[in-house]
Amino acid sequence: MPRYEVTIETDACDGIFACLTRDPRFVEGADGLATIDPDGDPIYDGDGTVTDADGRVVATFDDDRIDDAKRAAAACPTDAILVREVGE
Numbered sequence: 001m002p003r004y005e006v007t008i009e010t011d012a013c014d015g016i017f018a019c020l021t022r023d024p025r026f027v028e029g030a031d032g033l034a035t036i037d038p039d040g041d042p043i044y045d046g047d048g049t050v051t052d053a054d055g056r057v058v059a060t061f062d063d064d065r066i067d068d069a070k071r072a073a074a075a076c077p078t079d080a081i082l083v084r085e086v087g088e
């Protein structure tokens with residue numbers, strides 16, 4: 001199973017929320033910008049870790065949903081989302 005990291009550069013995020021409809025782990029944060037909640041997916045149990053610091057939300061997952069995260073990244077009009085594999 002690939003281990004992967006999802007980053008939101010919140011300075012680049014403008015709250016359009018195209019990401020939310022591609023991957024339900026993306027949610028609206030208290031600041032009106034996107035953040036990541038591993039429990040936001042109603043189908044899968046949350047199993048990722050998330051940090052939010054210095055204008056960057058970074059989540060690490062170890063599951064088969066990397067394509068959902070990539071779809072969210074591709075839909076983001078400001079390229080605020082980066083998805084990269086970080087190992088097995």
Ligand code: SF4
Pocket residue numbers: 008012013014015016017018019020026033034075076077078079080081
């Ligand atoms: S699609 Fe991009 S700009 Fe829009 S809320 Fe999601 S991360 Fe932010």
